Amino acid sequence: MSAARLELRHLHKRFGDLDVLADISLSVQPGEFVSILGPSGAGKSTIFKLLTGGLRPDGGEIFFDGVALAEETQPFAFMPQRDALMPWRRIIDNTTLGLEVQGMARQQARERVAPLFAEFGLDGFEQHYPAQLSGGMRQRAALLRTVVQDRAMLLLDEPFGALDALTRSGMQRWLETMWEHHNWTALLITHDVREAVFLSDRIYVLTERPARVLREITVPLPRPRRDLASPQASAIEADLLETLLNPPSET
Template sequence: MSAPRLELRGIAKRFDGLAVLDEISLHVRKGEFVSILGPSGAGKSTIFKLLTGGLAPDAGSVAFDGAPLLAERRPFAFMPQHDALMPWRRIIDNTTLGLEVQGMSRSAARERVMTLFPEFGLAGFEQHWPAQLSGGMRQRAALLRTVVQERDMLLLDEPFGALDALTRAGMQRWLQTMWERHSWTTLLITHDVREAVFLSDRIYVLTDRPARVLTEISVSLPRPRLDLASAQASAIEADLLHTLLNSTSEQRNRPCLTAVI
């Protein structure tokens, strides 16, 4: 079994005395698709802020390829919950933004991203404005902007949470296809149990705040995954829901957490 690309050990974080993360440990190996699943407000996005440099942990360590994660070298391409496309830039210029920020010339950045527009279902929309695209197309443009930077790992923070159910399902299938084609090492934050089962090799389930890793589940469903109505998929989903609901109920009944939202 290969060594982890990303490894978090004993990560803890507090805000104004309130414990948000409590001894979080997890890892992601090369080419894996790993999800972090937990209730809303459990601190999932705080983990990503620690990885992307927005926050520093109070305790614990983060390593990438066996070495401490350095502030000056963040090997992640990050996609947040909302597409964050700039409305005053055409789609071609939105997708090149990350490359230009890294110092690549506009012409070279355009040359790199243009080859990917057909693969991302955006051919013919290069000169459109973000407002002219559907929600799913905007998310594909945002993901193109993310992966074209060719970083070592993708961080996806509920990228389809704002989409309607039908569009979200289509995007999940599309992401599965792209992940299999490119072998991206991926860490996804989600509160959608079915999405986690559909996309993941492994799932870390967090408790309510202060978040701990309650359990780790391997998803042994064959790929490509076309039928989440199968008995095996339904059983995994039911087990995850049961675990989350019981954990949330137990945590919220503790007197020390009655003031936590």
């Protein structure tokens, strides 16, 4: 039985005549932060849809804590690319939305979420509307809405891709701190090589569609990670960029 929290074994997915995933095998250990890098259109988001039940694989297997993932089982808290905050709901009510969808009463959901506002840098903004918050604060609210559901694992689909470079850098540092503090298990999709190096314990690099795992790269940098200009970090980033820009040809 696998010791991995999540394990994908030889996943295949096609849409009509279009092969999207040819053979995807990867794993995430409990408490680990793993990233998936690959060209645009390689099927990274398709992997998340397979995990969350939006799609069914055409082949292969998905295991969670050593057991085949059932359709009715949902151990994942999913954060999409956009914050998807509802503009007519105050921040306190946006952050409770996932709990309410699960059937929790609004007042009970508020009582669970409220103590976390300070930790997420949102203290005093409970009654604000999304349009009154900065991009970084909106993403913090979206992450709070995600993690308060108390799922076993986080799926993060380019959560900082829409932010400016300075805000994105700050959010990456904040996410690393929160991940370590809460001992989350996380799987991240990103196009940002530096972001993957900064956050990850391991990185899977996918080929172009139909996607296969081209490489698995360990990131042996100490935490907290503050110096991505170090020779070791720069070497890992350069290696990843070379793999993405000049992938080895298949034999």
